[in-house]
Amino acid sequence: MKKILLTGVNGQVGHALLPKILKFQVFALSRNELDLTNSDEIRRVVREIKPDLIINPAAYTAVDKAESEQELAYAINAKAPQTLAEEAARLNAKLIHFSTDYVYDGNKEMPYIETDLVNPMSVYGRTKLAGEDAIRAAGLPHLILRTSWVYGTYGKNFLKTIIRLASERDNLRVVADQFGAPTSSESIADALIELVGKWQPELENQSGIYHFTNTGFTSWHGFSCEIIKEYNALSTNRGWPLLKTSIDNITAITTVDYPTPAKRPTNSKLDNSKLKQTFGIELPCWQRGLQQVMQSLTV
Numbered sequence: 001m002k003k004i005l006l007t008g009v010n011g012q013v014g015h016a017l018l019p020k021i022l023k024f025q026v027f028a029l030s031r032n033e034l035d036l037t038n039s040d041e042i043r044r045v046v047r048e049i050k051p052d053l054i055i056n057p058a059a060y061t062a063v064d065k066a067e068s069e070q071e072l073a074y075a076i077n078a079k080a081p082q083t084l085a086e087e088a089a090r091l092n093a094k095l096i097h098f099s100t101d102y103v104y105d106g107n108k109e110m111p112y113i114e115t116d117l118v119n120p121m122s123v124y125g126r127t128k129l130a131g132e133d134a135i136r137a138a139g140l141p142h143l144i145l146r147t148s149w150v151y152g153t154y155g156k157n158f159l160k161t162i163i164r165l166a167s168e169r170d171n172l173r174v175v176a177d178q179f180g181a182p183t184s185s186e187s188i189a190d191a192l193i194e195l196v197g198k199w200q201p202e203l204e205n206q207s208g209i210y211h212f213t214n215t216g217f218t219s220w221h222g223f224s225c226e227i228i229k230e231y232n233a234l235s236t237n238r239g240w241p242l243l244k245t246s247i248d249n250i251t252a253i254t255t256v257d258y259p260t261p262a263k264r265p266t267n268s269k270l271d272n273s274k275l276k277q278t279f280g281i282e283l284p285c286w287q288r289g290l291q292q293v294m295q296s297l298t299v
């Protein structure tokens with residue numbers, strides 16, 4: 001029986017993943033049970049549980065706040081993965097870790113591939129990259145899954161913000177010059193289960209970084225329009241309240257019109273070919289991912 005230690009169980013990805021891995025012996029730990037800022041605690045807990053596999057979706061994900069909380073972001077996104085990786089290596093265990101599109105600067109025109117130059121533009125991106133580097137240096141079987149624009153029925157995310165704002169206001173202004181793949185936590189969880197089944201950790205060349213997003217691309221503006229469209233298609237049958245914002249009243253704005261503390265890449269498009277070629281796994285297109293989430297959304 002495989003023993004799995006899962007972190008961040010109250011986060012979007014951790015929460016979606018937990019029900020799908022219950023055929024294994026799972027130790028799902030929230031922040032209260034394992035505070036990732038405490039290296040000694042991480043070492044103690046991992047040594048006690050002795051997992052075969054650690055899955056680490058926990059992270060400091062407040063991208064803008066990280067600009068002023070650099071040390072905390074570094075502790076959770078870089079130091080904690082390093083400690084988890086060192087402890088896993090000590091036990092001959094394996095590690096699956098999540099990273100981000102924000103390790104790139106976004107200046108490339110085409111979708112990024114895993115061997116492209118990284119150049120994070122934000123504290124969040126730099127701390128996540130440091131986490132990746134530390135895991136790679138620990139010399140254990142590992143998968144680092146770079147995903148993007150995560151949302152789902154659970155947790156705080158763009159989908160929920162758009163629905164809330166569209167129910168309060170007649171007009172929305174949404175950034176239309178950043179491009180990427182909205183990726184649902186459900187799609188991530190489904191693909192991860194498949195990956196756990198197909199990964200042969202003894203094959204060293206399978207360890208490494210993989211792009212791991214729903215396929216296809218859009219802008220935040222395009223994503224908002226699709227959210228409203230899907231919401232309106234379901235609202236009557238579901239008895240959901242009508243929205244005040246219609247699709248025509250979602251104004252496309254530029255990044256310059258919406259300044260944020262953290263700089264974000266304009267091009268966040270990740271090419272997932274390596275995942276498909278290595279494991280035969282492909283996440284659904286982002287529109288399908290959204291439809292699946294909307295089916296189980298409660299408003």
Ligand SMILES: NC(=O)c1ccc[n+]([C@@H]2O[C@H](COP(=O)([O-])OP(=O)(O)OC[C@H]3O[C@@H](n4cnc5c(N)ncnc54)[C@H](OP(=O)(O)O)[C@@H]3O)[C@@H](O)[C@H]2O)c1
Nearest residue numbers: 008010011012013031035036058059061098100147149150
């Ligand atoms: N969200 C995105 O748009 C996005 C985009 C690209 C990549 N990613 C990456 O994908 C992964 C999963 O993201 P997500 O959206 O599921 O993140 P999330 O919803 O923000 O969840 C993160 C989890 O980490 C936990 N956490 C934070 N600080 C902790 C600490 N000191 N000790 C223990 N746990 C702590 C949080 O606990 P609490 O519940 O107690 O706060 C939360 O459960 C992360 O690696 C993230 O960097 C996310």
